[in-house]
Amino acid sequence: MFHDDEHMRAHKRWRTMSGGKKALVIAGWIALIAAGLALIGLVVMLLWNRIMSGILGLPALGFWDSVGIFILAKVFLSGRAGAVIGRMRMRRLMRERMAAQAEEGEGLHD
Numbered sequence: 001m002f003h004d005d006e007h008m009r010a011h012k013r014w015r016t017m018s019g020g021k022k023a024l025v026i027a028g029w030i031a032l033i034a035a036g037l038a039l040i041g042l043v044v045m046l047l048w049n050r051i052m053s054g055i056l057g058l059p060a061l062g063f064w065d066s067v068g069i070f071i072l073a074k075v076f077l078s079g080r081a082g083a084v085i086g087r088m089r090m091r092r093l094m095r096e097r098m099a100a101q102a103e104e105g106e107g108l109h110d
Helices: 005-016 019-056 063-078 080-108
Strands: none
Touching: 019 063
């Protein structure tokens, strides 16, 4: 089936969670994403300053410059927007197909 039981239990847990607990979970995810972005920015900065400045003589980057370079590289090279749109389209098609199969199945039992 399209959704497994664990996925459905997670949705039920989220729906029954209090507003304060939901805010705490969201804040935790935001903090995790910010920490990951900070770590990636630091790694890009250190690598750039060590390799690109040393080998090619390019100017050194600051932290925010390296975060910007990472984001630009992600946007230009990853193609994630197309993948996200493709997944959304596939989910919609699967829902439509499952609904059509359910309607066909209801007609067989009559």
